[in-house]
Amino acid sequence: MSSLQGKHVYLRALEPDDLEFVYRLENDTSVWEVSQTQMPYSMFLIKSYLENAHKDIYEAKQLRLAICKNETFEAIGLIDLFDFDPKNNRAGIGIVIQNPEDRSLGFGKEALELLIAYAKNYLHIHQLFANISVTNLASKTLFTSFGFELIGIKKDWIFSDGDYSDEALYQLIIKK
Template identity: 45%
Template sequence: MMNDECVEIRALEPEDLEYLYKWENDMDLWDVSDTLTPFSHFTLKKYIDNADKDIYETKQLRMMIVRLEDNMPVGLVDLYDFDPYHMRAGIGIMIHNMENRKQGYASSAIRLMLDYCFETLGLHQVYSSIPSCNIASLKLFESLGFTQTGYRKEWLKRGDNWEDVIYFQQLASTWKQS
């Protein structure tokens, strides 16, 4: 468990099942999560039951973001494509409910996760791929010192349209300076 004055990020617990079920099946979020089909309670319960496995085994880590003032889960922060040889991982964030956005929860959670990545896991870099229409996430990652390092034209299919993706990267050497 890691925290600052605003949020804590912690491992998934069995009592998080209903939050995961609601969030993973919210079709408004499927574009950012690349979800194409709903998740069952059974599948998500198995996922939580296996959440105790080591990041070196699963190559991913999902943490619950909890608002400290009332101990309410507000979102998730994920590490994915963990590569211990090349010392890198991808990072993603989801804050559910509009009233929980623009409150500093996402930036706090990412800062905590970056500290974990660079100080505990010893990673060299953390990266993120963000759809070009997700202006809030683009601004968030830029505000945290991530550098834009790539652009993929028409990378994601959205219905009958295509969307570009922008790649961002944070190096341990520049994070420690901030």
């Protein structure tokens, strides 16, 4: 079994065929708060992004992978390593499952488990961090189930719907 394949999902590089999926996900206003997006992305911009998605994590400082159910090639979500810092062996990590009916079924948990193992075993990452809205109980539960610890609260960090809210910073120190 591949290091990026689990019992129910696998992670794969983005493909040109993912254009419609990424376009829909990036323009879904319900996830803009999580991705800190403020305006829609054009199809042209998403296409350009996908054309450059092949860049090495050491060059791009990020890695975005599609989350797919094992029985299909079609993406159900995305999982990212971002702000990759190879000198200090750390990166941010984020995940989104597009359709609400695919959430809470363990797909995100398995994807996160696969990416943490990949980050440890292949990229030799020492620590991962996640920025999570204090109101996002599902994400807080998911990340803490892997040992991420709350290390701080960024006050009034997110401006959404005319008001400010706090964002929590979670960190996982990966043991060798």
